[in-house]
Amino acid sequence: xxxxxxxxxxxxxxxxxxxxxxxxxxxxxxxxxxxxxxxxxxxxxxxxxxxxxxxxxxxxxxxxxxxxxxxxxxxxxxxxxxxxxxxxxxxxxxxxxxxxxxxxxxxxxxxxxxxxxxxxxxxxxxxxxxxxxxxxxxxxxxxxxxxxxxxxxxxxxxxxxxxxxxxxxxxxxxxxxxxxxxxxxxxxxxxxxxxxxxxxxxxxxxxxxxxxxxxxxxxxxxxxxxxxxxxxxxxxxxxxxxxxxxxxxxxxxxxxxxxxxxxxxxxxxxxxxxxxxxxxxx
Amino acid sequence: xxxxxxxxxxxxxxxxxxxxxxxxxxxxxxxxxxxxxxxxxxxxxxxxxxxxxxxxxxxxxxxxxxxxxxxxxxxxxxxxxxxxxxxxxxxxxxxxxxxxxxxxxxxxxxxxxxxxxxxxxxxxxxxxxxxxxxxxxxxxxxxxxxxxxxxxxxxxxxxxxxxxxxxxxxxxxxxxxxxxxxxxxxxxxxxxxxxxxxxxxxxxxxxxxxxxxxxxxxxxxxxxxxxxxxxxxxxxxxxxxxxxxxxxxxxxxxxxxxxxxxxxxxxxxxxxxxxxxxxxxxxxxxxxxxxxxxxxxxxxxxxxxxxxxxxxxxxxxxxxxxxxxxxxxxxxxxxxxxxxxxxxxxxxxxxxxxxxxxxxxxxxxx
Numbered sequence: 001x002x003x004x005x006x007x008x009x010x011x012x013x014x015x016x017x018x019x020x021x022x023x024x025x026x027x028x029x030x031x032x033x034x035x036x037x038x039x040x041x042x043x044x045x046x047x048x049x050x051x052x053x054x055x056x057x058x059x060x061x062x063x064x065x066x067x068x069x070x071x072x073x074x075x076x077x078x079x080x081x082x083x084x085x086x087x088x089x090x091x092x093x094x095x096x097x098x099x100x101x102x103x104x105x106x107x108x109x110x111x112x113x114x115x116x117x118x119x120x121x122x123x124x125x126x127x128x129x130x131x132x133x134x135x136x137x138x139x140x141x142x143x144x145x146x147x148x149x150x151x152x153x154x155x156x157x158x159x160x161x162x163x164x165x166x167x168x169x170x171x172x173x174x175x176x177x178x179x180x181x182x183x184x185x186x187x188x189x190x191x192x193x194x195x196x197x198x199x200x201x202x203x204x205x206x207x208x209x210x211x212x213x214x215x216x217x218x219x220x221x222x223x224x225x226x227x228x229x230x231x232x233x234x235x236x237x238x239x240x241x242x243x244x245x246x247x248x249x250x251x252x253x254x255x256x257x258x259x260x261x262x263x264x265x266x267x268x269x270x271x272x273x274x275x276x277x278x279x280x281x282x
Numbered sequence: 283x284x285x286x287x288x289x290x291x292x293x294x295x296x297x298x299x300x301x302x303x304x305x306x307x308x309x310x311x312x313x314x315x316x317x318x319x320x321x322x323x324x325x326x327x328x329x330x331x332x333x334x335x336x337x338x339x340x341x342x343x344x345x346x347x348x349x350x351x352x353x354x355x356x357x358x359x360x361x362x363x364x365x366x367x368x369x370x371x372x373x374x375x376x377x378x379x380x381x382x383x384x385x386x387x388x389x390x391x392x393x394x395x396x397x398x399x400x401x402x403x404x405x406x407x408x409x410x411x412x413x414x415x416x417x418x419x420x421x422x423x424x425x426x427x428x429x430x431x432x433x434x435x436x437x438x439x440x441x442x443x444x445x446x447x448x449x450x451x452x453x454x455x456x457x458x459x460x461x462x463x464x465x466x467x468x469x470x471x472x473x474x475x476x477x478x479x480x481x482x483x484x485x486x487x488x489x490x491x492x493x494x495x496x497x498x499x500x501x502x503x504x505x506x507x508x509x510x511x512x513x514x515x516x517x518x519x520x521x522x523x524x525x526x527x528x529x530x531x532x533x534x535x536x537x538x539x540x541x542x543x544x545x546x547x548x549x550x551x552x553x554x555x556x557x558x559x560x561x562x563x564x565x566x567x568x569x570x571x572x573x574x575x576x577x578x579x580x581x582x583x584x585x586x587x588x589x590x591x592x593x594x595x596x597x598x599x600x601x602x603x604x605x606x607x608x609x610x611x612x613x614x615x616x617x618x619x620x621x622x623x624x625x626x627x628x629x630x631x632x633x634x635x636x637x638x639x640x641x642x643x644x645x646x647x648x
Contacts, residue, residue, distance in 0.1 A: 183352050184385040186372040188399035188450065198402070202389050281388035281432060 026262070032255035041249060051256035061240065061257065068237040071155055072220040076166075078159040079215040080208065083166035087207075088200075091174035102171070109164055117228050120157045124148040124229070149231025157229055158219045165218060166211035173207025174200070205279040213272040217265050237261065300327035303486050304349070304367075304454055309358030311344055311510075318344050319510045322358070326454070326486050331477070333489045333497040335534075336507035342490045345507070346456050349488065350379045362453065378447035379456040383463065384439045386431035392442050393418070393427040399450040417449040420479070437468045444476075448483060455480075457489045461496065473499055494534045498522065506530055522570075527642040531568035536604075538574075538615050540567040540638065549638070552613035556587045556635035565640050571604065571618035573637035577630050586632045591615065593626045607631060 034047045055061050086105065094101050108116070123129045124147040131143040146152055177200060185195040223238035230236065237257065244254030304326040311319040319341045326332050336342040347353040349360060351372030360368040367375055378399070386395050396417055400410045418424040421441035426434055431442065440460060447455055460476075461469045477500050480487050491497055497504050498518045506513040506521065506529075514526040525531035528539055542551030544565050549558040551567070558565070582588050591609035603621030607629060608614050617631060 178383075178385065180381050180383065180385040181387060183350075183372070184379070184381060184387070185398070185402075186352075187350060187377075187379045188402065188446070189373050190398070190402040191373055194402045198398075199387060279389070281430070 029255045029258055029262075032252050033259045035252045037250050037252060043251060051253045052260075054253060055256060055260065061237075064235060064240055065237045065257075065260075067151070067235075068220055071151055071158070071234075071236060072216045074155045075158040075162060075219040076212050076215040078155065079163045079166035080170075080211060082159070082163045083211060084170050084204075084208065086163075087167050087171035087174055091171055105164055105167055113161060114224065116161060117157055117225050120153065120160070121148065121228055124153055124156075148229060149234065151230070151234045153229040153231075154225050154234045154236070157225045158222060161225070162215045162218055165214040169210035169214065170204060170207040173204040173210075176207075177203045202279070203281070206276040209272050209275045209279070213268060217268060220265070221261065300329060302326070303328045303330075303362060304488075305361040306345075306349070307359045307361065309345070309348060309355045309360065311341070311348065311353065312356045317510055319348075319355075322510075322512060324505055324512065324515065326488060329484045329486055331480050331487045331489065331500060331502045333491060333501035333504045334507055335491060335494060335497040335504050337492055337533075339509075340507045341510040342492075342507050343458055346379075346458055346488065346490050349454075350377055350456055351375050376452050377454045377456060378450055378452040379458065380440075380443045380447050380460045382458045382460065384431075384436075384443040386439055386442055386446070388431055390430075391427065392423065392429050392431065392434070395431065395442060396446045396449050398446065403450075413449050417445040420448070420482075421445045436463055437472065440464065440472065444479070448479075448485070452485060454486045454488065457487060459490055459492070462491070462493075469496075476500065498534070504534075506533065508533075524639055525568055525641055528566050528568065531639070531641050536571050536616060536618075538569040538571065539641075540569060540613075541565075542567065549635075552609065552611040554587055554589055554613075556585075556638065558635065558638070558640065560640045566643055567638040568641045569615075569633060569638045571616045572602075574615060574617040574631050574633045576617070576619055576626075577632045583632065583634075585635050587635055587638075589613070589615070589631050590628065591631060592628055596626060605629070 032043075033051055034049070036044050036046060036048065036050060038044045090098055090101050090105075121128075125131070126143040126145070126148070128148070130147060131140075134140045134144065135142075181199055181203070182195060185199045186192075190198065220236075221238055223236060223242055226234050226236040226239050227242075230239075241254045241257050241261075244250045244257070248254075302325045306322055306324040306326075309319060309322045310317070322345060324332075334342045334345060344353060348355050348368070351367075351370065355368055358368075359366060362376070367377075387398065390398065393414055397410050397414045400413060405413075414427075415424065418427060421444055423438060423441050423445065426438065426442075431439055434442070440463075443460070457476075461472050464472060473496060489497075489500060501518055503515060503517055504521050505515045508529055514521055514530045516524070516526075521530060522535055525534065525537075531537040531539065540551045542549050542565055544550075544558055544560045544562055546562065547557055547559060549556050549560070549565065549567065558567075577588075589609050591607040591613075593605050594608050594614075595604075595606040597604045598621065601621070602618050605617040605619060605626065606614060607617055609631075615631065
């Protein structure tokens with residue numbers, strides 16, 4: 001069909017890109033994770049497992065990893081809880097306003113992520129919009145402290161940011177369901193509720209799995225929201241990696257944490273692909 | 283390609299004795315500015331096989347969807363017995379549909395698909411099991427109970443769709459061009475099976491199709507729909523033998539349309555004349571190709587009309603041959619003969635005046 005030269009011309013550029021910008025850095029990271037830092041602040045290329053041992057031994061690392069996963073899980077749950085009804089409404093009931101509403105969901109993605117994170121800082125701070133309002137209407141006497149610099153703030157911000165990412169695959173899955181299946185269900189006597197739980201929801205599961213994967217993986221690796229809004233109690237694993245590569249100058253330990261996260265994420269992606277396949281029937 | 287003798291399977295019994303099951307009263311439907319259905323009134327009897335026949339865009343599917351409840355009528359009412367149907371949501375109507383593309387649930391097995399209606403109605407599990415088994419037996423698909431619909435052929439999916447609808451024992455089954463996706467042989471086989479299944483279960487069927495041959499073979503009555511209006515509602519024999527309009531005559535089977543004039547009970551057309559019990563004025567006659575005979579000899583049979591012409595085209599159709607014969611005064615007749623195999627040139631034709639059926643001129647509609 002196509003000449004070898006054509007095939008090479010098409011496949012080579014992405015192949016080079018992936019090698020130079022993904023495989024080689026990952027390999028380097030993998031190597032670094034077995035090295036160590038000497039007393040003179042130089043990287044010693046002596047191969048050992050001390051970084052991985054340290055990860056298990058020092059509480060702060062695995063506890064932060066667990067907290068990050070907890071935050072990511074909550075972000076995932078809230079993004080799905082917001083994204084699914086939104087996608088369902090748009091796909092089945094929005095009628096002519098569908099395209100407009102779809103654009104409205106997408107537009108926030110054009111606004112810089114940093115700007116949106118900062119916006120929440122303005123809203124949640126002690127002198128912020130929310131606290132001022134609450135005191136103005138005399139619901140509270142003093143500013144609520146838990147609003148900012150807390151896991152709550154991080155979950156809220158990340159949910160706001162990743163809900164559109166959760167919305168998109170669910171919406172695509174719902175749009176994909178042939179409408180005559182819904183009609184057939186009603187025709188066979190199923191109420192709208194029964195039709196949703198027995199037909200629509202099961203057929204949208206691949207979209208839900210994709211949405212959950214997006215929300216979880218993206219928020220697990222996030223470091224800007226916890227940096228700006230997390231405070232000490234809202235620190236996430238990526239913040240530790242950043243500081244290890246920066247001020248702490250312990251690249252080998254940072255690489256070991258990064259590699260663990262990479263393995264975790266790859267496992268999740270693998271699992272989600274299996275689940276999506278199991279539930280797709282096209 | 284259907285002659286009166288080929289109309290098999292048609293239930294000749296009079297329908298007047300049966301009670302009315304479904305009553306469609308002055309139903310109209312507009313989509314925006316488009317008038318899709320206009321003033322449709324139609325009754326369906328208990329146990330009747332009624333076919334809604336029409337070209338694409340005639341509104342036949344819309345009419346079916348109004349009965350099923352997927353569309354709401356812009357005007358008019360639909361009644362089932364004493365119950366007003368058109369105000370009920372589709373899931374409360376004792377009507378089931380076989381969809382054009384089957385609409386089987388892809389994530390459920392064949393068995394679960396068939397059981398769906400009974401499960402949502404929360405029937406006891408033992409009853410569900412036996413009824414599903416019966417339904418699958420009836421359509422000869424028991425061997426495929428545990429299989430997903432994507433693993434079976436179109437014809438098999440068709441059977442499952444049928445079983446899934448019939449298992450609920452609806453009072454009325456709607457079928458939206460259910461055979462259109464099947465190839466010709468399977469289609470003929472399914473026509474026979476569907477018809478005998480309908481006799482067996484005794485449920486009223488409303489069958490939508492654009493295929494006039496299919497309509498003739500299967501129906502007790504045909505409702506011919508044209509651009510959103512009923513052109514004629516009658517048994518296949520009536521509609522074929524006594525078409526109400528030029529459109530009905532042409533749409534169902536082949537015909538020759540003769541435009542002529544009637545004056546004092548004498549019809550005149552292209553130099554021919556015969557006696558006709560029709561009011562004076564311009565008239566169209568429908569004359570079926572098989573009602574024209576090739577004749578030899580001089581004597582006209584009583585009530586016969588003679589015409590001579592030259593054969594322009596002779597097409598072999600197996601049991602019969604179709605001739606296109608050019609006669610005088612620009613008259614061209616299509617003639618169906620038993621077909622002796624001989625090549626014909628100048629022929630003498632004869633038809634009975636009684637076979638020239640006066641038909642209403644069909645007004646052009648958009």
